[in-house]
Amino acid sequence: MELRHFRYFLAVAEERHFTRAAQRLGISQPPLSQQIRQFEAEVGAVLFHRLPHGVALTEAGERLLQDARTILRDADKALDNARRAARGEWGVIRIGFTSSASFHPFVTGAIRDYRLAYPEVRLELIEANTVRLFELFQAEQLNAAFIRPAPGESGALGEMPLFREEMLVALPADHRLAAQPRVALTELADETFILYPRRNGRALYDDIVGACQAAGFNPHVEQEAPQMASTITLVATGLGISIVPASMKHLAARGVTYRPIDGEEPRAAMSLVHFGGGSPAATRAFVGIVEARLEREQAGKA
Template sequence: MDLRHLRYFIAVAEELSFTRAASRLGLGQPPLSQQIQQLEREVGAPLFDRLPRGVALTAAGQRMLRDAKEILARSEQAVLNARRAAWGELGLLRIGFTPSASFNPFVTASIRDYRQAYPDVRVELMEATTAQLLEGFQTHRLDVAFIRPASGETGQLPCRLLLREEMLVALPAGHPLAGRRSIPLTALKGESFILYPRRNGRALYDAIVEACEAAGFSPRVAQEAPQMASTVTLIASGIGISLVPASMGQLLAEGVTYRPLRGPAPRADLSLVHQTDTAQEVTSAFTRLVLERARRAGPST
């Protein structure tokens, strides 16, 4: 039995006439009658009672009509689903991001825009360190990620720079430097720094250290914070200061003041990395959307 037989059968069942059904299908009546007879032989029961004028469905035909319509509808939906999957409109997309990237409006807006454009794609989000996200690509648990990688850290994975984010000085509200409108790096010499561990984010850690050394000092690391958000909590407790991506300034915490840097300062590069060897169209669609959004936003600062 093929779908053509079912279409022919439905036409006859709806028209209750071989003549009208043949006209509707663009067939001759004899070939249509032969196809229906072949279907009845395959079923092993008559589907129509042949009347002097037209036909009537038998009990078997009535049951066959319900099932045939359902089968055709499901077959059409299967074709549509396959096409939509090929177009990136169906499937599963696993998106990763680093803790600091999660505060960047570009990241949240990109995910929101994608979900609005592709509402039938199931999205899974994963927040983790850069090292953990890169491991997620190796174990095929991730399709795409917003990260801040060091040079060469992504290996063979495609890595596209999205933006270069300014960094802010985050310090206790009662700190002597908190009253300034902006702070040069040289003013931070001798301060106790709270940094995100290098093993969790080598690029950000190295950018801070290198910028301080260029300003004439090596930062004294008093404490490492396991999560970027916990850095702010430690600053509020008065343990030290830190340099954080500007988007972290949205994390308003009592007892913490953010000030821009004056003069030469490090940048926090945000990049998009995506899977290649198991990439699906949903990954390509998301990548295109993000890169187009970055293009519209203009050159990186």
């Protein structure tokens, strides 16, 4: 028994006439009559009384009419759901981000763009350090993530470089350098540093330490904080200073002053890491949304 038989039956039942039903279906009348006879044979009951000027439903036909409408409606819904899933409009997507990424307007804007474009996809957001996010990729528990990866760290995963963010010096508000409009790295040689630990994400740590070494000193790291926001909190207590991505200034922590770096400054690279070929349609759709936003921003800067 095929769905087309139900569609043929429904057309004849609603039109109460074979010729009009055939015109509605875009076929000729004799094949339609033949298909209805085959359908009646499969059902094992006569569905129509053939009248001189049309047809009338039998008792079996009346009963089948109710179910045929439900069957066809459910079949159309199932096909529509399958097509929407293939377009990435259905399902679940898990997006990760590091703590510092959550403060950057590009990241929040891209997630908002996706939510507006695909409102029926269930979005799960996961905040974790870089090492943990790559572990989630390996366990196939993550579709995409905003990460600051070290060179080669993404491995076989897809990687879309997004931007290289300016970095700022985070100082206690009463620090001697807080009154300056800009701070040179050489002025930090004797300072106590609070940094995000290298074991949680080596790219950012190495960029900061490398910039300090290029300025002629190794930073004295007295404290480490598991999250970038915790780093800012510790700076506010007066335990030390830090160098952080510029987007962290959106964390308006009382007692912290942010100053640009005078001279050549380190840059914090951000990428979208994701599964490449064979990834779910929802992942491909999200990558497309991020790519479109990146193109708009780059065009705006041109």
